[in-house]
Amino acid sequence: MDKKSTSAAEMHTNKVFQVLEHLEHGENKRLLKFLNSPYFNQSRTLVQLCEIFLALIENNQKGFKRETVWRKLFQKETYDDVNFRKYCSDLLKLVENFMAQEMLMQEPVRQAVSTLEFVVHRRMEPLYNSAFRQARSEMQKQKYRTHDYFHNAYLIERLYYSMMDFDVKVNVRANLEEISHNLDIYYWIEKIKLHSSALSQRKTGNYLYQIDFIDQIIAYLQQYPREHEPELSLYYYAFLTLYEENNTDHYYKLREMLAQFGANMPQKEAIELYDSALHYSTGKINKGNRIFLQEYFDLSEEAIQKNIFLMKNELAPWRFNNITVAALRLGKLDWAENFVTQYHLFLPQETRQNTYTFNLARVYFYQHKFEKVLGLLRNIEYEDIGYNLISKVNLTLTYYELDEFDALDSFMESFRVFLNRHKNIPLQRRRSYLNLLKYVRRLTRLLPGDKAAVEKLREEVVLDKAVTVNHEWLLEKLEELG
Numbered sequence: 001m002d003k004k005s006t007s008a009a010e011m012h013t014n015k016v017f018q019v020l021e022h023l024e025h026g027e028n029k030r031l032l033k034f035l036n037s038p039y040f041n042q043s044r045t046l047v048q049l050c051e052i053f054l055a056l057i058e059n060n061q062k063g064f065k066r067e068t069v070w071r072k073l074f075q076k077e078t079y080d081d082v083n084f085r086k087y088c089s090d091l092l093k094l095v096e097n098f099m100a101q102e103m104l105m106q107e108p109v110r111q112a113v114s115t116l117e118f119v120v121h122r123r124m125e126p127l128y129n130s131a132f133r134q135a136r137s138e139m140q141k142q143k144y145r146t147h148d149y150f151h152n153a154y155l156i157e158r159l160y161y162s163m164m165d166f167d168v169k170v171n172v173r174a175n176l177e178e179i180s181h182n183l184d185i186y187y188w189i190e191k192i193k194l195h196s197s198a199l200s201q202r203k204t205g206n207y208l209y210q211i212d213f214i215d216q217i218i219a220y221l222q223q224y225p226r227e228h229e230p231e232l233s234l235y236y237y238a239f240l241t242l243y244e245e246n247n248t249d250h251y252y253k254l255r256e257m258l259a260q261f262g263a264n265m266p267q268k269e270a271i272e273l274y275d276s277a278l279h280y281s282t283g284k285i286n287k288g289n290r291i292f293l294q295e296y297f298d299l300s301e302e303a304i305q306k307n308i309f310l311m312k313n314e315l316a317p318w319r320f321n322n323i324t325v326a327a328l329r330l331g332k333l334d335w336a337e338n339f340v341t342q343y344h345l346f347l348p349q350e351t352r353q354n355t356y357t358f359n360l361a362r363v364y365f366y367q368h369k370f371e372k373v374l375g376l377l378r379n380i381e382y383e384d385i386g387y388n389l390i391s392k393v394n395l396t397l398t399y400y401e402l403d404e405f406d407a408l409d410s411f412m413e414s415f416r417v418f419l420n421r422h423k424n425i426p427l428q429r430r431r432s433y434l435n436l437l438k439y440v441r442r443l444t445r446l447l448p449g450d451k452a453a454v455e456k457l458r459e460e461v462v463l464d465k466a467v468t469v470n471h472e473w474l475l476e477k478l479e480e481l482g
Contacts, residue, residue: 011063016092020053027102028054034098046091048073109152112138113159120159128163132156143264145231147193150186157182185232191217192239196276199242218243230261238276251280255295263306270308274299297326304343315346317355324359328366337363358387365394373398385422389433392418396440397473405444412437428467435468443477454481 023031032054034040035047052072056064070079073087104110112135118124119131135156142149157179161167166174191214198209218239226233234257240250254277262270277299284292300323303309309319320343327336340363344356357376364372377395382388392415399408416437419430439461446453458478465471 010065012066013063014088016088016095017053017057017064019092019095020050021057030102031095031098034101035094040097041094043090045073045087046094049087049091050095109135109138109142109149113152113155116156116159120163132160132163135159144261144266144269146266146269147186147189147231147235149231150182150189154179154182154186185229188217188221189232189235192235196235196239196242199239200279230257233257234261234273238273241276241280245280245283248284251277251295254280255299258299259302262302262308267308267311270303270306271311274303274308293326293329297323297330297332300326304339310346313346314348315343317347317351320344320347320355321359324362328362333363333367336366354382354384354387358382358391361391361394365398368401370398370401374402385425388418389425393433393436393470396437397470400440400444400477408440408444412441432467432469435464436470436474439464439468439474443474446481451482454478458482 020028032047032050035050041047049069052069053064066081066084067079070077070084104114112131116131116135119127124131139149139153139156157175161175161179164172164174166172166176191211195211195214198207198211201207201209221232221236226236234254237250237254237257240247241254244250254273258273258277262274265273278296281292281296281299285296300319304323309315320340324336324340327333327339337360340356340359344352344359347355357380361373361376364370364376373394377391377398380391382391392411396408396412396415399405399411416434419425419433425433439457442457446457458475461468461471461474461478465475468474
């Protein structure tokens with residue numbers, strides 16, 4: 001074994017190291033402050049161990065040598081594997097405590113509820129009023145009431161009930177209706193979300209789930225004054241787009257409410273609800289309803305303008321691709337080019353260049369700037385099989401559009417070999433690409449003025465359109481020849 005292999009074999013990783021790899025730079029600094037606080041930790045060794053691990057991670061090391069780390073901690077002591085594992089385990093527990101503290105610090109409402117809970121349980125009467133006011137004040141600051149809002153409101157009202165000793169007081173009206181109302185809204189939203197997930201998984205994975213009481217909840221909500229609870233209505237209509245998907249009224253009610261409340265939602269809820277509307281639109285598009293292509297685009301544009309899809313200032317490549325395609329299919333070519341040019345800067349660094357060139361080539365193809373398509377794609381092989389296939393299709397069509405039939409024949413042969421070599425491409429998908437190559441080759445062999453041959457080929461393409469990629473383009477070219 002050579003030195004490089006020996007070195008790799010000595011590298012080690014463990015759970016705490018892997019967890020630390022997920023922390024961001026600012027979190028690393030706060031973690032060290034946390035560990036240096038004697039309230040949370042009194043072991044200097046654990047602080048040093050964390051510092052060593054973080055330094056390795058910052059230097060892009062994927063692991064560590066246990067003996068080397070031990071020597072940094074205890075210069076002259078012999079390596080003790082049992083003790084080393086114990087230190088790592090203790091550090092992991094502290095890191096987990098830090099993560100819980102981080103979540104608490106990010107949510108003032110949760111802090112206020114926890115404080116109120118402590119005050120009530122310890123019967124600190126001098127703090128009753130101020131703790132309760134603080135909890136309600138934090139709740140009122142929220143522009144949009146998430147399902148967690150109703151859970152916290154339930155907890156606050158329940159604590160208030162305990163604080164006021166309503167169980168033992170007589171002739172005093174308690175806050176039982178407030179407790180029940182907030183619990184109901186939280187419960188209904190959670191049940192609707194769970195059943196939405198069950199319906200989605202039944203479609204995509206054929207998994208069946210039994211969600212109790214959902215029929216009774218839906219029947220009750222049909223009569224409930226939902227206009228008083230828009231947060232409930234949003235999830236209700238999102239659910240109905242799955243539950244009664246043939247009724248487009250549910251989609252349009254959801255769409256209307258998203259336009260009204262989308263800007264004020266926390267990002268997590270906004271993404272969840274916009275995606276519900278987008279998935280519904282996609283289903284309609286796949287069934288040939290072109291109206292929903294415009295809906296898909298409008299939803300995406302609205303979400304982009306509100307920065308809803310920018311997670312930590314990054315836009316997912318698949319969203320970038322889908323938005324670009326929707327714009328192109330609607331003929332919004334300038335919009336698509338501006339979008340690709342401006343928003344590619346928000347793509348993850350590791351995929352940015354490939355995603356950018358891939359989509360810019362798509363834009364140029366729709367703009368009939370075929371020489372630019374060749375310039376971008378001719379010498380590129382993408383690692384992503386999806387990008388590779390679509391790029392090869394675009395090159396095939398581009399060579400045809402430029403009347404470069406010799407280059408086209410050579411390229412289609414290499415494309416055919418590529419398809420047959422990559423066995424991981426599903427059989428039906430491979431067939432759809434092979435059909436395209438077959439029909440493009442026949443397209444190039446048509447004699448000018450041979451209307452019978454054109455009509456025969458058109459009939460075959462129409463017959464095979466469900467299993468032929470880019471069949472619309474083929475029919476368009478045949479129409480030009482017809």
